[in-house]
Amino acid sequence: MQGLHLTADLRGVDAALALMTDPDRLAQACRDAVRTSGLSGVAELMHRFGPADGQSGITGVVLLAESHLAVHTWPELGSVTLDVYVCNYGGDNSRKARQLLDTLITAFGPTEVSRQHLLRG
Amino acid sequence: MQGLHLTADLRGVDAALALMTDPDRLAQACRDAVRTSGLSGVAELMHRFGPADGQSGITGVVLLAESHLAVHTWPELGSVTLDVYVCNYGGDNSRKARQLLDTLITAFGPTEVSRQHLLRG
Numbered sequence: 001m002q003g004l005h006l007t008a009d010l011r012g013v014d015a016a017l018a019l020m021t022d023p024d025r026l027a028q029a030c031r032d033a034v035r036t037s038g039l040s041g042v043a044e045l046m047h048r049f050g051p052a053d054g055q056s057g058i059t060g061v062v063l064l065a066e067s068h069l070a071v072h073t074w075p076e077l078g079s080v081t082l083d084v085y086v087c088n089y090g091g092d093n094s095r096k097a098r099q100l101l102d103t104l105i106t107a108f109g110p111t112e113v114s115r116q117h118l119l120r121g
Numbered sequence: 122m123q124g125l126h127l128t129a130d131l132r133g134v135d136a137a138l139a140l141m142t143d144p145d146r147l148a149q150a151c152r153d154a155v156r157t158s159g160l161s162g163v164a165e166l167m168h169r170f171g172p173a174d175g176q177s178g179i180t181g182v183v184l185l186a187e188s189h190l191a192v193h194t195w196p197e198l199g200s201v202t203l204d205v206y207v208c209n210y211g212g213d214n215s216r217k218a219r220q221l222l223d224t225l226i227t228a229f230g231p232t233e234v235s236r237q238h239l240l241r242g
Contacts, residue, residue: 001130001193001195001198001200001202003202005128005204007126007239007241009122009241009242042168042170042180043166043168043180044166045164045165045166045182045184047163047164047184049163049186059163059164059184059185059188059189061166061182061184061189061191063166063168063180063182064180065170067180067193067202068180068182068191068193070182070189070191070206072122072188072189072208074122074210077122077210079122079242081122081124081188081206081208081241081242083126083204083206085191085202085204087193087202089195089198114241114242116239116241118128118237118239120128120130120202120235120237121130121200121202121235
């Protein structure tokens with residue numbers, strides 16, 4: 001179960017962006033990005049930390065056949081954290097993982113991005 | 122949204138352990154470990170990759186008020202990967218994150234553990 005875990009911590013994201021506070025919009029963006037990257041979503045869960053007032057942050061995950069995508073939004077800080085973890089059991093999914101992360105970073109349009117990665121397993 | 126992301130990749134886990142293949146048992150263990158550590162679960166999702174034959178692996182997440190816990194089991198390899206990510210917005214949750222990870226490692230009883238961590242945000 002060797003794999004690659006990519007993280008990106010974003011700053012300077014527009015808090016008025018629907019992706020920051022609307023779980024349905026965030027879920028759709030995640031689903032689309034997973035599909036475009038060639039990875040396989042198998043289940044998803046989104047949780048909004050407060051009322052639907054356009055100000056509450058969201059934690060969301062998409063479980064992948066290849067491991068998982070996790071997103072946390074902090075509209076009050078203009079921040080987002082992204083995790084893409086793929087195992088490479090049955091094939092090297094590293095390129096797909098990078099594409100998924102890049103697509104979501106672009107969707108949030110941050111002014112700053114801090115990237116890290118771990119080789120796992 | 123500065124935080125601490127801990128990972129542990131386990132080998133030599135007994136494939137016959139219920140936690141490896143039973144989503145309900147895994148969910149209960151995760152809930153108990155989260156509560157004992159003093160962190161706050163807000164939602165959870167478990168997905169089994171095949172029939173309930175005691176051989177299919179599971180991907181599970183517990184969304185936390187403080188970020189997330191993720192678990193992937195590979196009974197066919199005797200392997201498990203664990204992620205505990207906590208933000209330290211409103212307080213330092215690092216000690217609680219380590220306790221949560223340690224509790225789950227103990228529950229799986231691996232012969233080998235590879236730990237890594239990232240400072241995020």
